[in-house]
Amino acid sequence: MQFRAAILHEPRTALTIETIEAVDLQPSDVLVRVASAGLCHTDLEVIEGQLVYPMPIVLGHEIAGVIEAVGSAVSPRRRGERVVLSWNPYCGHCFHCERNQPILCETYIANGPQAVQFDGTSRLKLNGALLRTMFYIAGFAEYAIVTDPCAIAIPTDMPLDRACLIGCGVMTGVGAAINVARLGYGETVMVIGCGAVGLSAVQGARLAGATTILAVDRNHERLALAQRVGATHVAAVPDEDALAVARRLTGGRGVDCVLESAGNAPAFRLSAEACRAGGRIVWLGKTGVNEDVAFRWGSLMGEKQIVRSSYGGARPARDFPRLARAYLDGALQLDPYVTRHLKLEEINAGFDDLRAGLGIRSVIQFG
Numbered sequence: 001m002q003f004r005a006a007i008l009h010e011p012r013t014a015l016t017i018e019t020i021e022a023v024d025l026q027p028s029d030v031l032v033r034v035a036s037a038g039l040c041h042t043d044l045e046v047i048e049g050q051l052v053y054p055m056p057i058v059l060g061h062e063i064a065g066v067i068e069a070v071g072s073a074v075s076p077r078r079r080g081e082r083v084v085l086s087w088n089p090y091c092g093h094c095f096h097c098e099r100n101q102p103i104l105c106e107t108y109i110a111n112g113p114q115a116v117q118f119d120g121t122s123r124l125k126l127n128g129a130l131l132r133t134m135f136y137i138a139g140f141a142e143y144a145i146v147t148d149p150c151a152i153a154i155p156t157d158m159p160l161d162r163a164c165l166i167g168c169g170v171m172t173g174v175g176a177a178i179n180v181a182r183l184g185y186g187e188t189v190m191v192i193g194c195g196a197v198g199l200s201a202v203q204g205a206r207l208a209g210a211t212t213i214l215a216v217d218r219n220h221e222r223l224a225l226a227q228r229v230g231a232t233h234v235a236a237v238p239d240e241d242a243l244a245v246a247r248r249l250t251g252g253r254g255v256d257c258v259l260e261s262a263g264n265a266p267a268f269r270l271s272a273e274a275c276r277a278g279g280r281i282v283w284l285g286k287t288g289v290n291e292d293v294a295f296r297w298g299s300l301m302g303e304k305q306i307v308r309s310s311y312g313g314a315r316p317a318r319d320f321p322r323l324a325r326a327y328l329d330g331a332l333q334l335d336p337y338v339t340r341h342l343k344l345e346e347i348n349a350g351f352d353d354l355r356a357g358l359g360i361r362s363v364i365q366f367g
């Protein structure tokens with residue numbers, strides 16, 4: 001079959017909309033007609049060349065759509081299901097899967113940098129040549145082919161332009177608070193960085209029962225949004241001293257938990273300084289993998305628990321439906337995230353916004 005996709009041929013060039021070809025489905029594949037695709041910062045890292053992948057490649061990993069066809073080993077009853085796609089296929093029986101760390105699955109880690117399907121082969125072609133697939137999804141296209149367990153059914157009344165956000169940013173942020181930090185009632189939390197992930201961390205903290213949630217960002221609009229979704233206090237850096245605010249709110253001790261989603265050295269340092277002795281720190285942001293980040297050693301002392309998490313401890317089949325349900329119940333706010341709807345042809349304008357730090361999420365709408 002043939003359909004249109006946004007192709008990245010080389011880093012630091014514009015995506016081009018081209019017609020690509022997909023080979024037949026393998027037995028455990030599902031074919032998803034993409035309805036909505038969020039533009040995530042990780043896509044931008046590939047475009048900018050900070051995250052290196054073979055090319056040409058189809059990016060896009062924050063995806064919702066409808067299952068249109070299934071492979072021979074998948075129940076035909078899945079046709080028509082509305083789904084959010086997970087970018088973490090896992091085998092379930094390797095060293096890390098058996099230790100309940102599917103994000104480290106050996107097959108997932110091995111095939112990820114090749115940008116092929118989970119079975120190590122590609123389904124996509126461009127002009128007869130192999131086309132790469134980012135994060136096992138390649139969702140900036142009219143169709144995506146994923147392995148059956150990566151297509152997670154969600155409630156039928158969930159709007160798909162909100163649902164797609166669950167697939168990456170929302171899962172990562174809410175999951176950091178609930179699955180990784182395991183926040184509880186009455187805890188004090190600092191969230192650094194208020195993009196889609198940070199706003200979701202704020203909401204995860206609120207859902208878990210945290211009663212003091214201090215949001216930190218450079219951007220006043222984002223801080224206002226953080227307050228709208230659950231932050232009880234805000235600090236606008238660099239004008240305000242976020243560490244001093246955290247200490248003032250906690251009798252000088254520092255917060256129980258810091259959820260970091262800004263991904264720069266000052267943010268990582270602040271996370272360590274603002275965490276109380278015995279507290280926990282979850283790093284969600286990232287800098288270049290070969291960059292150094294310096295800390296005051298004393299800030300790392302005091303029995304602090306520091307975790308780096310890339311997908312919020314996601315168990316997508318458990319978490320995606322409950323996040324969708326939380327949205328439908330009014331407990332999880334996603335409407336303010338979607339600051340722009342785009343057509344596939346307008347995708348480069350969406351990345352220009354992301355580069356400039358404008359808005360929270362641009363979502364491509366298909367069909």
Ligand SMILES: [Zn+2]
Pocket residue numbers: 040041042043061062168169
């Ligand atoms: Zn992402």
Ligand SMILES: [Zn+2]
Pocket residue numbers: 090091092093094095096097104105106107108
């Ligand atoms: Zn595995």
